[in-house]
Amino acid sequence: LQPVDLVEPGLVKRIRGTAISCRVPPSSTGRVAHSAKGLLQRLLPDIWIHTDVHNKSKTGKSSPSLSLVVRAESTTGCVWTAECCLDSSEARGSELPEDLGQRGAAMLLEEIRRGGCIDTTAQSIVLLLMCLGPEDVARIRVGTISQYTIASLRLYKQVLGVEFKVKADHDTKTVLLSCLGTGYRNMAKAST
Template sequence: MAPEGGGEVRFKCPVRRTLKPVHLIDNGKINRVRGTVYAVRVSPAIANRVVDSAKGILLQFLPDIYIYTDHNKGAKSGKSPGFGVCLVAQTTNGVYYTAEAVSNPSGSTEAPSVPEEIGKLAAFRLLEEIYRGGCVDSTYQSLATVLMALAPKDVSKYLMGPLSPYTIQCLRHIKDFFGLTFKLETHKKTEDEEELNFGGPKVLTSCIGVGYINYSKKTI
C-alpha cells in the first residue's frame, strides 16, 4: 500500500502474432457480482466491515453477490497500512464491469478512511459503471480501442458507454500514430432500457484495423 509500498507485481501475457477482429454489441444483463477486500497491517475486522457495507448497497439489486477477504500481516503485508476493495460485475454475455476504492494513504493530509465509506464508494462506483453500460467499463475503453486499431484489416465493432476524456484523447493519439479514424455512432437504447428509463447514452465504435503483425512470433 502507499506510500511506502513494498509489494511486488507479477504480469504475464501470452505472445500473439496477430489479433482477431471483435464484434461486441450486446452487453447482456447483470447476473452476479464478485469482489475482494484486501487489508494489510490493520485489524481483520476492517475487511469485514467493508464487505458488509458494500453488500448492503448491492443486495438491494441482486442476490448473487460474494465478496472475499484477503488479510495479510507481518512481512507479507508490505511497509504501509491500508485497505481497499475491488468489485466485478458479470453479465449473461460475459461482459465485466469493475470498480475499486482504496483508503487514504498513511501520513496524507486527508482524514483517515472509514471502512463503511470505502465499501459504499466502491459499490456506487460499480453501479455507475453498470449505468454507463456498453461492453467495457470506462477504465478499459482506451485499451479496447487500441486493440481494435491493431486488429487485421477487417471491421471491428465495440459498444461502449459515454466515452471518457482519457478515451477521447486516446482516439486522437491513434489517429496521429496510425492514421486511423474511428466511426462513432449513437446507439439507441433497447426496449427494456427505454421502458425503465435506464442507462446513459451509448456509443457504437467501429473501425478497420491496420493489420499489425508481430513478426518476432514464429508460426508453426
C-alpha cells in the same frame, strides 16, 4: 483472432470482488465486504466478495491501506469493474471501512448505469486491441467516453492511422465505436 464485436451489454448475472487490507485490523476487510454486499444484494443475489488480509511480517514497512475491487459480469460476457481505496492519510480514521464498501459498490453501479459493454477505465485498452486486430470491422458500445479515451483515440489515429467511426445512440444514451483493424502481426516471431 476474431474482431471485437461487443454491442449488446446484456443483464448483470453475477458480481465478484475482493476486499484487501494491509497493516489495518483484519476485521476491516470484512466490514468493507459486508457493506458492499449490503448495497449490491438489493439488486442481485449472486454476489461474492472475498477478503485478503496481508500480515505485517510479509509487507515490511508499507503504509496502512484498505481497498475494494468489484467486478460485474453480464449474460453476454461484458464486464464492468470498479475499484477504490483509502490512502495512508485516509486510513487514519477519516473514512470508515463501511463507507469504503458503499463507495465501491456505488462506483460499480454507476459504471453499469452508464451502459456500454465495458467500464470507463478499460475503454482505451480495448480500443487499442481493436486497432491492432484483424483487417475487419470491430465494434464496441461504450457509455460515456472519458477524456483519457479521447486522447487515446487521437494517439491511435496519429501512430496507427486508424480512425474510429463514432455514432451516438440517443435511445440508450451510449456511443457505438467502430474501426477497421490494421491486422498487426509479430514479424519477429519465428514461424514453424
